[in-house]
Amino acid sequence: MVNEALGHLEGFLSGMYAAQSQGGRPAIAPEKLLRAMLLQVVYSIRSERQLMEQTQYNLLYRWFIGLAMDDPVWVPTVFTKNRARLLEHDAVIELFNEVLMLAERGGWLSGEHFSVYTTAVEHAIRVMVFNRLCDPDSKLGVLRWLETVSIPQVDTASLTHQQLLRSMDALMDHHQAVDAVVAQQLRPMVDQDLSVVFYDLTSIRVEGLSELSDDVRHYGMSKEGVIARQWMLGVVQTAEGLPIYHEVFDGHQAEAPTLLPTLTKVLQRFPHIR
Numbered sequence: 001m002v003n004e005a006l007g008h009l010e011g012f013l014s015g016m017y018a019a020q021s022q023g024g025r026p027a028i029a030p031e032k033l034l035r036a037m038l039l040q041v042v043y044s045i046r047s048e049r050q051l052m053e054q055t056q057y058n059l060l061y062r063w064f065i066g067l068a069m070d071d072p073v074w075v076p077t078v079f080t081k082n083r084a085r086l087l088e089h090d091a092v093i094e095l096f097n098e099v100l101m102l103a104e105r106g107g108w109l110s111g112e113h114f115s116v117y118t119t120a121v122e123h124a125i126r127v128m129v130f131n132r133l134c135d136p137d138s139k140l141g142v143l144r145w146l147e148t149v150s151i152p153q154v155d156t157a158s159l160t161h162q163q164l165l166r167s168m169d170a171l172m173d174h175h176q177a178v179d180a181v182v183a184q185q186l187r188p189m190v191d192q193d194l195s196v197v198f199y200d201l202t203s204i205r206v207e208g209l210s211e212l213s214d215d216v217r218h219y220g221m222s223k224e225g226v227i228a229r230q231w232m233l234g235v236v237q238t239a240e241g242l243p244i245y246h247e248v249f250d251g252h253q254a255e256a257p258t259l260l261p262t263l264t265k266v267l268q269r270f271p272h273i274r
């Protein structure tokens with residue numbers, strides 16, 4: 001199916017590079033880039049660096065991408081730079097639509113697979129998740145993105161900006177349950193010997209003067225070194241760059257007092273870590 005979909009996209013891919021170069025092709029052929037990106041998604045490979053390392057010795061990966069046994073594997077930074085061009089020209093979306101069209105034409109899609117789309121809130125959340133995976137954008141950007149894709153059994157035309165925002169409110173109402181499920185999904189990807197993690201607390205500046213009850217927006221020292229209205233975001237990630245925990249703090253919160261409580265919560269979230 002991927003071979004056929006890429007065959008249909010040959011003219012699109014060639015034209016995409018012709019617009020930026022005078023007849024030349026990039027160091028990495030776009031077809032191989034797209035195949036490698038598929039492997040990264042299907043096998044949940046955490047980073048481009050790990051993808052390149054595994055492609056180095058995995059013959060199945062080499063065969064699927066189109067690399068011979070003795071072909072050199074790309075440098076991760078080169079892979080990332082070439083991939084950015086594909087994303088810029090919506091090549092991933094075009095491939096997704098081609099595969100979806102082939103699956104529909106072959107009768108390989110079933111409405112039963114999408115029976116979990118039970119409410120308008122779930123529709124909106126799934127749409128935002130798909131966008132975050134394929135072409136991350138703002139909530140208004142999600143609506144523009146929906147004009148270029150097809151999602152089976154989701155009435156994308158009826159979705160509004162307000163519905164997306166209300167769906168985010170619904171997520172917040174159940175954030176503890178969502179966090180528990182996400183942690184359970186992440187556990188197989190987190191090594192038992194998690195000896196090194198990175199923690200950072202950064203400031204997110206906000207505009208406006210409105211005030212809410214239990215508001216996290218406060219005046220504090222921003223990362224730019226000035227006093228600003230803001231809130232603080234703490235993120236914990238593994239040495240490979242996989243985010244495993246985040247938390248929002250008041251805008252005047254200092255970093256040091258948050259370290260131990262955050263570490264305690266991470267260990268509670270992943271009890272299998274030694």
